[in-house]
Amino acid sequence: MAIRIVTGGISQETNTFQHELTSLEDFQKGSSRIDRGQDILDLEGTGTIYGGIIDEAKKNDVELIPTTFGRAVPGGPVTREAFETMRDEIVEGIRNAGKIDGVLLGIHGAMALEHLPDGEGPLLTAIREVVGPEIPIVAPLDLHTNLSDEMMEQCDAFVGYKHYPHIDTPETGARAMEILLATIKGEITPVMAYTRVPLIAPNQSMVTTWQSPLKKAIDRAREIEAEPNVVAATVLGGFPFSDQEFTGVATIVVTNNDKALAKQYADELAQMCWDLREDFAIHPTPIADAIAEAMAGEFGSVYVLADISDSGASGTAGDGTAALKGLLEANVRSAAVAQIMDKAAVQACIDAGVGATVTLSVGGKHDGLHGDPVDVTGMVRLIHEGGFLMAGPMGAGTRSSRGRTVVLEINGPGGIELQLTDLRGHPNDLNFFRAFGIEPTERRILVLKSAAHFRAAFEPIATKVIEIDAPGISSPNLHSFNYKNLRRPIFPLDPDLEWSPER
Numbered sequence: 476m477a478i479r480i481v482t483g484g485i486s487q488e489t490n491t492f493q494h495e496l497t498s499l500e501d502f503q504k505g506s507s508r509i510d511r512g513q514d515i516l517d518l519e520g521t522g523t524i525y526g527g528i529i530d531e532a533k534k535n536d537v538e539l540i541p542t543t544f545g546r547a548v549p550g551g552p553v554t555r556e557a558f559e560t561m562r563d564e565i566v567e568g569i570r571n572a573g574k575i576d577g578v579l580l581g582i583h584g585a586m587a588l589e590h591l592p593d594g595e596g597p598l599l600t601a602i603r604e605v606v607g608p609e610i611p612i613v614a615p616l617d618l619h620t621n622l623s624d625e626m627m628e629q630c631d632a633f634v635g636y637k638h639y640p641h642i643d644t645p646e647t648g649a650r651a652m653e654i655l656l657a658t659i660k661g662e663i664t665p666v667m668a669y670t671r672v673p674l675i676a677p678n679q680s681m682v683t684t685w686q687s688p689l690k691k692a693i694d695r696a697r698e699i700e701a702e703p704n705v706v707a708a709t710v711l712g713g714f715p716f717s718d719q720e721f722t723g724v725a726t727i728v729v730t731n732n733d734k735a736l737a738k739q740y741a742d743e744l745a746q747m748c749w750d751l752r753e754d755f756a757i758h759p760t761p762i763a764d765a766i767a768e769a770m771a772g773e774f775g776s777v778y779v780l781a782d783i784s785d786s787g788a789s790g791t792a793g794d795g796t797a798a799l800k801g802l803l804e805a806n807v808r809s810a811a812v813a814q815i816m817d818k819a820a821v822q823a824c825i826d827a828g829v830g831a832t833v834t835l836s837v838g839g840k841h842d843g844l845h846g847d848p849v850d851v852t853g854m855v856r857l858i859h860e861g862g863f864l865m866a867g868p869m870g871a872g873t874r875s876s877r878g879r880t881v882v883l884e885i886n887g888p889g890g891i892e893l894q895l896t897d898l899r900g901h902p903n904d905l906n907f908f909r910a911f912g913i914e915p916t917e918r919r920i921l922v923l924k925s926a927a928h929f930r931a932a933f934e935p936i937a938t939k940v941i942e943i944d945a946p947g948i949s950s951p952n953l954h955s956f957n958y959k960n961l962r963r964p965i966f967p968l969d970p971d972l973e974w975s976p977e978r
């Protein structure tokens with residue numbers, strides 16, 4: 476008889492400095508989605524964890540039983556209603572599945588709820604209560620996971636992404652399925668150990684397209700995974716914009732029934748991150764300097780100005796104006812901005828119609844933490860419903876949307892092309908421009924509201940990437956955040972801290 480595995484999950488990365496909660500409705504608009512039943516299996520072949528999970532299940536004649544899989548664009552804490560609705564559907568799906576051999580969960584790892592600091596732990600606990608202690612539960616984890624004790628207690632094995640941008644979601648999903656299958660067949664008995672490092676780090680220091688400090692530890696994790704009896708070795712950078720006791724860098728090692736070995740390697744990786752702690756600091760470039768450098772570039776250059784402090788993939792306002800203000804002040808030409816979320820401005824452009832010239836005050840309205848509104852005059856060049864297919868290294872084959880999207884042409888043809896959107900977005904695919912009539916390889920400056928995921932698609936076309944210094948709730952300046960729940964002492968907030976892993 477075929478091995479029977481139930482799957483489903485809830486995936487969202489929570490920025491607790493974002494005041495707007497993530498509701499059940501938010502899970503169903505723009506790029507967010509709740510898939511149920513066959514819709515989950517239809518993720519076959521996509522650049523997502525399910526692309527790998529389903530592929531691996533098919534190769535092994537696994538009967539994969541889908542429940543509910545909700546995923547939302549990063550944002551504020553998930554409402555109790557949204558969490559409990561999807562949790563109950565998943566639990567109900569497991570109950571109705573009959574005799575099962577294992578559970579493969581689709582989770583992120585840094586979800587917080589409006590009423591609890593951790594979303595994944597309680598979800599795992601609810602599932603554990605239904606399946607009992609004997610049925611193995613395995614899950615892939617995002618590299619930005621903030622690892623809670625409850626997550627560790629309730630799961631049999633975790634395996635994290637090793638790339639940021641996360642171009643390895645399918646392979647990590649497949650690896651999780653391999654581990655689950657080996658466990659079910661009795662080939663391995665996974666045991667896990669973890670070490671939490673008293674370190675929070677900016678996203679940019681976790682990027683793996685350069686030899687970042689986190690990348691150095693991940694390289695070592697790959698070597699450890701090649702050792703006998705090691706099943707998986709994971710280095711989590713954590714998600715620093717979530718004010719929880721357990722936020723930060725952590726390591727997890729899974730071995731075949733050797734707890735001491737797992738702990739030894741988890742400690743080694745943790746010590747390595749700690750030793751590199753000074754290297755995790757990020758120093759973004761003043762906007763005026765970045766623009767001047769871009770304008771001085773050779774003909775045909777493409778400069779990516781990354782607005783890393785207002786990153787759509789980090790749950791920020793999405794309406795930060797500092798970069799746009801800089802472009803206007805410098806009177807630049809050949810610039811395209813993805814994007815500023817401003818529903819009222821989108822509506823005003825739609826009301827005016829294609830071809831009309833409008834004067835608007837855009838952005839800076841959501842929370843006052845991402846710059847002031849900026850006055851612009853431009854021609855409404857395009858009005859778009861917003862949806863398009865992703866085709867790049869992340870999420871290929873899935874549909875993305877920032878809601879209704881307008882392209883405003885400022886200072887005439889060849890000036891500044893500003894995308895105004897209903898919803899936040901994280902431009903990590905060239906189609907964030909191409910779908911709206913803008914050829915990114917033919918623009919001098921591309922402003923991207925993205926912490927790092929843009930790199931997978933945009934580094935290959937960029938002359939240079941410059942991380943700009945702007946205000947926002949995904950700023951690499953972690954000293955600027957008013958943490959209340961985070962455990963202390965922690966580096967870099969407590970710079971004199973001394974630490975070593977428990978032995």
Ligand SMILES: [Zn+2]
Nearest residue numbers: 617618619641
């Ligand atoms: Zn991530």
